[in-house]
Amino acid sequence: MLVKSKPSLRHRFYLFEILTGLSITMKNFFFGRKVTIQFPEERRIYSSRFRGLHYIKAVNGVENCTACMLCPTVCPSECIHIEAGERADKEKYPVTFEIDILRCCYCGYCEEACPKDAIKLSAIYEMARLTRADGVLDKENLLVQRGKK
Amino acid sequence: MDRIELIWMGVKIGAVVFTMLSSVPVMVWVERRGSALMQNRLGPNRVGPLGILQAPVDVVKLLFKEDFIPAHVEKVIFVLAPAVLLIPAFMTFAVVPFAGDIAIDGKALHAQIADLDVGILYVLAISSLGVYGIIMAGWASNNKYSMIGSLRSSAQMISYELSLGLSVLGMIMMAESIHLRDIVAAQSGHIFGFLPRWGVFTQPIGFIVFLTASFAETNRLPFDLPEGESEIVAGYHTEYGAMKFALFFMAEYMNMLVASALISTLFFGGFQLLPGMGRLIDPTGALIAKFFTAGNPADWGRLALEAVSFSIKVGFFMWFFVWVRWTLPRFRYDQLMNLGWKVLFPLSLANLVVTAALMYLRVI
Ligand code: SF4
Ligand code: SF4
Numbered sequence: 001m002l003v004k005s006k007p008s009l010r011h012r013f014y015l016f017e018i019l020t021g022l023s024i025t026m027k028n029f030f031f032g033r034k035v036t037i038q039f040p041e042e043r044r045i046y047s048s049r050f051r052g053l054h055y056i057k058a059v060n061g062v063e064n065c066t067a068c069m070l071c072p073t074v075c076p077s078e079c080i081h082i083e084a085g086e087r088a089d090k091e092k093y094p095v096t097f098e099i100d101i102l103r104c105c106y107c108g109y110c111e112e113a114c115p116k117d118a119i120k121l122s123a124i125y126e127m128a129r130l131t132r133a134d135g136v137l138d139k140e141n142l143l144v145q146r147g148k149k
Numbered sequence: 150m151d152r153i154e155l156i157w158m159g160v161k162i163g164a165v166v167f168t169m170l171s172s173v174p175v176m177v178w179v180e181r182r183g184s185a186l187m188q189n190r191l192g193p194n195r196v197g198p199l200g201i202l203q204a205p206v207d208v209v210k211l212l213f214k215e216d217f218i219p220a221h222v223e224k225v226i227f228v229l230a231p232a233v234l235l236i237p238a239f240m241t242f243a244v245v246p247f248a249g250d251i252a253i254d255g256k257a258l259h260a261q262i263a264d265l266d267v268g269i270l271y272v273l274a275i276s277s278l279g280v281y282g283i284i285m286a287g288w289a290s291n292n293k294y295s296m297i298g299s300l301r302s303s304a305q306m307i308s309y310e311l312s313l314g315l316s317v318l319g320m321i322m323m324a325e326s327i328h329l330r331d332i333v334a335a336q337s338g339h340i341f342g343f344l345p346r347w348g349v350f351t352q353p354i355g356f357i358v359f360l361t362a363s364f365a366e367t368n369r370l371p372f373d374l375p376e377g378e379s380e381i382v383a384g385y386h387t388e389y390g391a392m393k394f395a396l397f398f399m400a401e402y403m404n405m406l407v408a409s410a411l412i413s414t415l416f417f418g419g420f421q422l423l424p425g426m427g428r429l430i431d432p433t434g435a436l437i438a439k440f441f442t443a444g445n446p447a448d449w450g451r452l453a454l455e456a457v458s459f460s461i462k463v464g465f466f467m468w469f470f471v472w473v474r475w476t477l478p479r480f481r482y483d484q485l486m487n488l489g490w491k492v493l494f495p496l497s498l499a500n501l502v503v504t505a506a507l508m509y510l511r512v513i
Contacts, residue, residue: 015357018477025187025476036191 046123051108053124054099054137055146057117063143064118067094071110071119079103080110097142101127102135122147157258165242165262173402174204176467183468184475214391219290222388226289231389231396234282237275238403244271245410246330248420248455251448260420260452261330268327272411273314276366279404280306283368283375283385286397290388298384301482302368302375308489309365309372315497316358319504320348320415333419345424348416354500356416358493363408365489368401369470371477372485379479409466410459417462420455429454 010016037044057064067084079102085095110119124146129135178193178201185192193200218224248260265271280303287299321327324335338346349356365372376384386397413419434450480488 018473021476022472025472028189029183029186032186032189034186034191035189036185038191 046125048123050123050125051106051111051121053101053122053127053146054104054110054142055120055122055144056097056139056142057120057149058143058145063093063097063139064116065094065097065114066116066118067092067097068115070113070115074109074113075104076107076109077103077105094139097139099137099142100135101137102129102132120147120149122149153253153256154258157253158262161260161262165247166239169239169242169403169406172406172467173399174208176402176405176471177204177207177398179468180471180474183471187472187475208395211392211395216391216393219388221291223289223291226285227388228393230282230286230289231393231400232282233285234279234400235396235403237278237282238400238407241272241275241407242410244268244329245407245414246333246420247410247459248452251452252445259330260456264328264330266328268329269317269321269332269415270327272329272407273310273317276404276407277306277310279400282400286389287385290385292388294381294383295385295387297381298375298377298387301377302385305365305368305372305374305485305489308486309362309493312358312489312493312497313362313366315494315501316352316355316362317415318497318501319352319355322501322504322508323348323351329414329419333414333421336418337421345418345421347418352416352500352504354496355504356412358497358500359415360412361488361493363412364470364473365485367404367408367470369405370474371480373479374482374485377479405467405470406463409463409470412466413459413462419462420459422451422454423458423461426454426458 067082069082069084072078072080072082077100079100081096081098081100082094083096084092087093106121108121111121127135181203182192182194182200193203196202196206218227243262244265246259246261250257250259252258267274283302284299287295287297287302290296320332324332326332326335332348336345336347336351340346340350344350364370368375374380374384376386381387386394389397430447430450432450433453434446434448437449437453438446
């Protein structure tokens with residue numbers, strides 16, 4: 001339903017309304033709570049579900065991953081690259097484990113798919129790199145425990 | 150022209166040009182931080198204390214940027230346009246008196262670069278030359294958005310110039326002179342014993358019309374249709390970059406400065422001391438007399454305080470331009486034209502008639 005209301009004379013006169021507007025901006029200028037987060041010193045607190053840079057959980061210095069290949073299979077961006085190998089105790093393990101974070105869309109499917117509680121997404125969101133090659137995380141880098149998940 | 154007059158002229162020109170040029174970075178900073186604070190942000194606060202060095206740093210960036218000229222433009226006019234816009238903005242300030250007279254060796258020296266007989270007419274004539282710069286920029290850019298922007302600007306200028314001129318007429322009639330110094334002098338004294346006899350109190354309608362029209366003349370929000378970021382990219386300066394863009398930017402602030410100076414001169418007593426400042430004349434004069442002795446120290450004190458009060462008034466209106474910009478949304482084009490032709494124009498005419506009638510009856 002279209003409701004038409006004729007603005008009152010005071011509104012159509014503009015000047016008073018403009019003065020009201022000016023006083024509102026002035027009030028914000030002096031007393032408004034400033035919402036800016038001063039980035040490098042202050043940081044936004046994200047929820048614990050935030051999906052950022054990956055890491056592989058390691059227990060006693062050994063990665064949980066068994067190179068089951070579920071995460072490269074589920075990954076929609078096809079950015080996980082694993083080469084499997086065998087340990088001395090016949091256990092399967094990833095010889096290389098690379099994630100191209102430039103292709104990753106941070107969907108978190110890898111984390112969900114993992115049966116071994118190995119691949120995780122941390123809360124780190126600063127991923128600027130100088131070269132494209134730096135954008136590919138290798139196993140050593142992924143084993144840095146970046147989160148507490 | 151003898152030596153003293155020559156030195157005085159040099160000092161005046163130097164002071165005015167320096168103040169005008171250095172006001173631009175300061176205003177850019179004020180605008181950016183002011184707008185941020187009004188919008189509950191913080192604005193640039195990293196470069197230097199409170200971010201005050203942000204503007205100089207930006208200037209350096211603009212100077213070192215590639216001076217790119219797109220292939221499809223009309224080169225000569227394209228390059229000329231920013232200068233055509235900027236120069237009139239500078240020239241207008243020549244007739245604005247920024248302090249009272251001073252006598253040295255029996256010679257009365259004016260604190261006004263050029264005391265022209267045409268006075269305020271010069272300001273009105275030169276300030277409307279700036280629109281040629283905008284038209285040239287829009288035309289030479291060979292781009293429809295630029296063209297629309299510049300056409301809007303000229304239509305806007307024509308519509309508001311009328312009201313602007315008519316609203317000034319009231320003040321001219323009351324001062325019975327078109328010299329800006331006479332108009333300032335006519336605003337001395339008090340009405341009802343306490344209100345300063347400023348134009349804003351004797352010609353309130355003229356003041357409102359002039360204020361509104363000067364917003365339109367300087368292409369500032371709420372009348373920034375020639376730029377209209379959300380409608381026509383950036384209007385007439387869409388194709389400009391680097392220092393050429395900076396010149397447009399400077400011209401906008403220069404125009405603001407001139408408009409503020411005119412508002413202060415015509416309606417706020419110009420360089421007349423702010424109420425209560427008279428007491429400071431002697432101490433200031435004594436302070437100045439420590440540095441050099443020519444003329445009467447009390448006169449120098451008055452001159453300095455007058456320049457200061459003029460700057461305060463101009464500064465307030467510069468701030469007012471910023472304040473309004475971040476308060477009001479942009480007008481629609483038909484609203485702009487309606488306001489200009491159907492509200493401001495009749496209002497200024499009526500104001501003129503009433504002023505004339507009251508003067509004939511010797512009420513004012
Ligand atoms: S977050 Fe998504 S896109 Fe990124 S590696 Fe995991 S599954 Fe692939
Ligand atoms: S799903 Fe988990 S265990 Fe399987 S390869 Fe990926 S990280 Fe390793």
